[in-house]
Amino acid sequence: MRLAFLGVAGALPAAGHSNVSFVVTAGVATAGATALVDCSGTPAAALEQLGVCPTEIDSVILTHAHTDHLYALPSLMHAQLMLGRSARLTLAGEPAALQRARALLDAAGLLERAESFGIAWHDLSRSELRLAAREMGADGAGRSGDATAELCFRSFAVEHSVPTLGLLIEHRSVQNTTRICSSGDTRPCEAVAVNARGAALLIHEASGLADEESELNAAGHSSARQAAAAAAAAGVRQLQLVHLPPWGLNGGESRFLSEARTALARTALARAAFDGDVAIPQTGRWFDVS
Ligand SMILES: [Zn+2]
Secondary structure (H helix, E strand, O other): OEEEEEEOEOOOOEOOEOEOEEEEEOOOOEEOOEEEEOOOOOHHHHHHHOOOOHHHOOEEEEOOOOHHHOOOHHHHHHHHHHOOOOOOEEEEEOHHHHHHHHHHHHHOOOHHHHOOOOEEEEEOOOOOEEEEEEEEOOOOOEEEEEEEEEEEEEEEEOOOOOOOEEEEEEEEEOOOEEEEEEOOOOOOOHHHHHHHOOOOEEEEEOOEOHHHHHHHHHOOOOEHHHHHHHHHHHOOOEEEEEOEOHHHHOOOHHHHHHHHHHHHHOOHHHHHHOOOOEEOOOEOOEEEOO
16 A cells, blocks of 8 residues: 655645645555545645546545645546546545535536536445455556455544544555554544554644643644654554644654654553654655555
């Protein structure tokens, strides 16, 4: 399974950084299992930069109804229409976020046009979403009938200022199962550590540092220290910090990283499990998760 970030900024975009959003795909030589989690910035341009044609996105998953997580959906759908998309698109996520997405597409005059290729609305809070990956033919097209793997998205409720979904993303193939857990926007929440157990990677929000935890938590967010505490409790191998404030992405990175590393170093379980480092993922770069 591979993933790449289109942005890692929190509610306020920063110079050179869009709001947090990432693309996840079953692998290099597969088609039919590529999803975008949250939709911000200029997604079509960011996807092209990663070598993904915007029409290859099979599903957009919206974790909650806050503007910074879904405002660019009309732009992505517009690009898909211009590129001649004909396959059905699944819009999955938290119910209020899906309702807002529908209103946004309608306001942009895109709802009827997008429904020409078919939109499947999927309430991810009620049932998991499975995307079958198919082996690529020599012509680059996915061959039908020979699914080699699947990406499965399951949600769990986290604690933010509005209903929000954390995600457990599983890549299942004959060889193995690999998991990524994403916290979404949340204050410290036990469900994250519970669901991240056994995951190779935890993507956790870090909207600030430990000295502002009371304000962060009151607003439904976490500090870098609290993100590390979730990673330690889950025993994951890697931690990526996202949803950072502008100063954390343009000069303050080392303060976020050292706060998280210090918290992890204090925990025996984390010391035993960790095989990577804490990172603020670079935008526009693929990461292999296995
Ligand atoms: Zn939010």
